[in-house]
Amino acid sequence: MRLPGTRYQEHGWEQVRKLLGSCSLQAFRQMDMHLLLDSAQHEALLDAYVDTLAARLRAGERLARAEAAGNSYGDSVCELALSLAFELHAHPTFWHAFVATLVAEHARAGAFWSDPAAEAALRKKVNDMYAGLRDKVDADNYMVATGRDCTPNKIYTYRMLDTAWHALAQLFEDGASHRERLAVILDCAPGTMPPEFRHLKIGACQAEWIIRWSETQEHYTGAPGPLHTRSKRFSSLKNNPARIAAMLAEIGDYEELSSNQDSADPWREDAGEAASWLEDYWRVMDASEAQEAAGGAAAMSDQILPAPEMDDSESSCEAEPADEEPAPAVHDAAEVATALAAEQSIAAALSLPPRYLEMARAAQDTASWTLRVLHGTTLPIRLAVYHTLLGPEDDSYPDAWLDAATGELPTLQQLAALDGISMPTLRKRRNEAIARLHAAHTGAA
Structure with a gap:
């Protein structure tokens, strides 16, 4: 997904996340993690963590994963990981929230960061920290680029709608296998979907299709769609198709505007x-x-x-x-x-x-x-x-x-x-x- 000012919402994020996770584990092995239990040391630990993490990232910047494209603007996975790590200094609340989860886990299980079997849990906490920071940074840059208000939750909503559209587009691609469901989503007779739907762009998607797609998710996949879960995060959207349509149109318009960088000239x-x-x-x-x-x-x-x-x-x-x-x-x-x-x-x-x-x-x-x-x-x-x-x-x-x-x-x-x-x-x-x-x-x- 592309939006003005954003850098972390595209295909390369998964590799950025993995790189930050693996290098963070290496950085923690070089740090005295017991200092986390002293609140007076948290700021110094943040400095030590960012410096050590940056050194680990730079040491592997020529590896295949680090050199891979992180987005469509020319930033590599390593460049995106480095810049997001440095953003922790500008937004230390994410670091403090991360430290709080480690301290709480220590109270329950002791020095779990020393246990190799707990690396997956530690990596998950790192991933959560950077996922929140990513949306905060992109929301701020979106506001600078457009002059419009934006929050990390709104960036999350944009991403959900973009993901929903791509899932719907896959149904369009294989319309013969999903005739009944597409008939419900498009509110038409089964098997009457025009061929041009297979090449439909996100900006032409109708909000009602996204709502019906979400509504049919549980029946066809066993898991409720994002607009129909018990969570309140997107509950207001299913009753506000105009807002969905506006957000889809914005994603589509900017992708169309920036599509020249994808051309095979x-x-x-x-x-x-x-x-x-x-x-x-x-x-x-x-x-x-x-x-x-x-x-x-x-x-x-x-x-x-x-x-x-x-x-x-x-x-x-x-x-x-x-x-x-x-x-x-x-x-x-x-x-x-x-x-x-x-x-x-x-x-x-x-x-x-x-x-x-x-x-x-x-x-x-x-x-x-x-x-x-x-x-x-x-x-x-x-x-x-x-x-x-x-x-x-x-x-x-x-x-x-x-x-x-x-x-x-x-x-x-x-x-x-x-x-x-x-x-x-x-x-x-x-x-x-x-x-x-x-x-x-x-x-x-």
Whole structure:
């Protein structure tokens, strides 16, 4: 959802939230949390928390999740997380409310922040603090941008209506499967929904449709819609379609006004290609300088580096050495640059960050038991093992292993492509690796 002045209401918020949560847990481990019990220390703790959190965020700003787009205005996930963390100084009431919940929990369960099993509860409290701060900051910026009054609750209401519209739009997209419900929502005969409804924009949505959608939620999904829960938060809206219509129209008008940043103009594609070319260029130059410093100047003089080529044949990819930990096994700067460029091309073609494999390798725990047992297998195979045993999303995964778009490990299809092998081969090697882990665990036991 876009509104004037807001920055935290779009698709990237989920990644901002996760980044703030994980880095906050790291910051708390570096702080003396028992000082929370002394009210005189709360302001000093706020300063220490923000400084430590900012340092943790900056330390990981080149990871895939941190570099991902946080909104449609060009802010990265890391930039949004940093700016929101600094907003705690301007709005310390959110920090004090957060501290109060920790003190209350301490009175019930003791120093729970020292218990690894309580990390999920601590992360939830951090998420609640930043969710409230996000809406406060966006509400203030909305008022500056428009000159109209706005509260955090109103921002929350805008977001609810935007979410409701997108849920309704999904029903429109699959109208054949939801004919009866759409007939109730649109107040028409079943099966008479015009085709143009599938491409309807939010500004053209009628308030009555949102009200009837909410009213039918419980019957079709088992959970009441936002306008029909016992909560009083939105109860006034279901009797005020004019207000709903005005808010929907405002969301639609601003999205239409700002939609130019979503256009796929040719110059945008050229800009992306130019950025990738420059990145490759500087990497090749760095590799050349390193080679010269190592005494290979004669070998590198007047050498033209070949353009990266991708070999789609599985046999040639499988002929590479299996253990790829430091970097592709090549012998001079030209081959390093070519291999890295090819690797980045594959990652980019899979909608992953170009340096995904580099960063994922660097994030491995070299002392881990799993890595020792699976020594000799490629990184994509090991990630496929984790994908199968732990699932695509787990808090133990380093951020560099995750696809920034989903917050999960790449799919098995993506991992197969990264390894240059087919899906059947990936499954075979993954199953062999899992069998090795089971055998090693059984032998150790």
